[in-house]
Amino acid sequence: MESTQVTLPPLTPDVCPVTQTLAFVGSKWTPLVIFQLHLGARRYGELQRAMPGISPKTLAERLQSLEERGLVTRTVYPDKPPRVEYALTPRGHELGDILDTIATWATA
Amino acid sequence: MESTQVTLPPLTPDVCPVTQTLAFVGSKWTPLVIFQLHLGARRYGELQRAMPGISPKTLAERLQSLEERGLVTRTVYPDKPPRVEYALTPRGHELGDILDTIATWATA
DNA sequence: CTGCATCCAACGAGATACTG
DNA sequence: CAGTATCTCGTTGGATGCAG
Numbered sequence: 001m002e003s004t005q006v007t008l009p010p011l012t013p014d015v016c017p018v019t020q021t022l023a024f025v026g027s028k029w030t031p032l033v034i035f036q037l038h039l040g041a042r043r044y045g046e047l048q049r050a051m052p053g054i055s056p057k058t059l060a061e062r063l064q065s066l067e068e069r070g071l072v073t074r075t076v077y078p079d080k081p082p083r084v085e086y087a088l089t090p091r092g093h094e095l096g097d098i099l100d101t102i103a104t105w106a107t108a
Numbered sequence: 109m110e111s112t113q114v115t116l117p118p119l120t121p122d123v124c125p126v127t128q129t130l131a132f133v134g135s136k137w138t139p140l141v142i143f144q145l146h147l148g149a150r151r152y153g154e155l156q157r158a159m160p161g162i163s164p165k166t167l168a169e170r171l172q173s174l175e176e177r178g179l180v181t182r183t184v185y186p187d188k189p190p191r192v193e194y195a196l197t198p199r200g201h202e203l204g205d206i207l208d209t210i211a212t213w214a215t216a
Numbered sequence: 217c218t219g220c221a222t223c224c225a226a227c228g229a230g231a232t233a234c235t236g
Numbered sequence: 237c238a239g240t241a242t243c244t245c246g247t248t249g250g251a252t253g254c255a256g
Contacts, residue, residue: 012160013139013140017214018143019137019140021214023136024134026131027134027228029229031121043238051120055229056238058228059239060239061229081238082239105203135248153217161250162250163249164220184218187217192219
């Protein structure tokens, strides 16, 4: 082969899949949310307590974005009081693995 | 082994190496700059032409940040007119490889 | 050619209070 | 418990003009 065939993106940020991915996971708190869920399913309140300083608004936003992108599932158990559990999808765990790689690189 | 040993980060964004890395590469145009340099050394003007729409200010900012973090080298050839060449360091190429991985994941 | 200085508009994210 | 609604502020990045 002549080049390593990585589906070379067009050169504007809006249409580059890598740029879009990184802009998304680069938003504040997102990596930590993924890390938490990579360890296992978590409830809303657990996540909030695990990440001191995150606002409810931001946490909800992150979880919704992740759900829209098919990276997490949201499961509602109609208990009383209500219980909602978040978990990574297989594709979300793949991303979690990539974050692990970055962690290794960043701390080397 | 019991867990995959990834030096679990503290749970606030400011001190998480992964968060810092992703916030940085997630800034606009940065992935594309790295991509370009991952293919080979480039001059300032070449980069600007390769990425239509990037402003000189932003390009300069990105290159300086990358240099400060030890990911690119800046070489000045005292020609007339002046010529400046940018290239990835070994560590920069490692990051480039990670971006390739993300590209594969993102386009799968 | 390779940048730096300035000004400005847009977006992201925190604080806080309130609801199903 | 699990969010939503506002409001506000800081930062990012684009446009432009000037300098070495």
